[in-house]
Amino acid sequence: MDLIAGGTESSAVTVEWAISELLKKPEVIAKATEELDRVIGRGRWVTEKDIPQLPYVDAIVKETMRLHPVAPLLVPRLAREDATVAGYDIPAGTRVLVSVWSIGRDPALWESPEAFMPERFLGSKLDVKGQDYELLPFGSGRRMCPGYSLGLKVIQVSLANLLHGFTWSLPNGMTKEELNMEEIFGLSTPRKFPLEAVVKPKLPAHLYAEA
Structure with a gap:
């Protein structure tokens, strides 16, 4: 239950x-x-089996996770032996915290790292499954998030259906420049202010009754 709730x-x-x-x-x-x-x-509606045929939607998901990882710091690791990483000596017993938030915005790894550009993932083999260290929203290795597979599917299908079933716009004449994008930085990084948007259905009415 904790896994599902989280x-x-x-x-x-x-x-x-x-x-x-x-x-x-x-x-x-x-x-x-x-x-x-x-x-x-x-x-x-979009189903889970449709996701492999939706590379642009998948790219949006990856780009969102790059810029806005839910957990900015991975689960702490403990160095089991002396190591040297990028010229830094890490003694055995050191607790190591990996900032995926910083990795996702590192200009040495990403072109225009502050820009939201899903296209950067089109044709790219980078994935979120813990094998590519540039993109680790779920962590990696034995301490990787145990619910990553479920979480990823929920995000992909939910976002795809929200885009497929509804039109989205900002309320009360708000411009896109006025949309506040501040985040709360802690163990997780939700929006500082809940998102407000105008949503209108665009699919046949019977589909909403069946959903």
């Missing part, structure tokens, strides 16, 4: 950040919508 909260935070970034980039929403209409059509 995965639900972290997934919701990630989806909220994704929608926030997309509201500042309507051209990205347009590209995602085009992909969804082409692959899924307007007659049904």
Whole structure:
């Protein structure tokens, strides 16, 4: 139950950040919508089996996790033996904290690291499954998040259906420049202020009744 509860909260935070970034980039929403209409059509909802055919939606998820990892610091590690990393001596017994927030914004690893650019993942083999150290939202190794597979699927399908089933806009004439993107920096990094948006359905009415 703890695994499911934790995965639900972290997934919701990630989806909220994704929608926030997309509201500042309507051209990205347009590209995602085009992909969804082409692959899924307007007659049904997105399912888990559709995700491999939605590379642009998947790229949005990865880019969101790069900029907004739910846990900015991975679970602490303990050095079992003396080691040297990038010229730094790390004695055995040292507690090591890995900042995935900093890795995701490192200009030595990412072009325009502060920009939200899902296209950077199109055609890229970088994944979030712990094998690529540039992108570690779930950690890596034996202490990797045990619920990463469930959490990733929930994020992908939830975001895909929110984009597929609804149009999104900012409320009360707010401009994208006025959208506050401050985060709370702690054990997790949710938005400082909850996202407010105007949402309108765009699929046939019977699909919402069945959902």
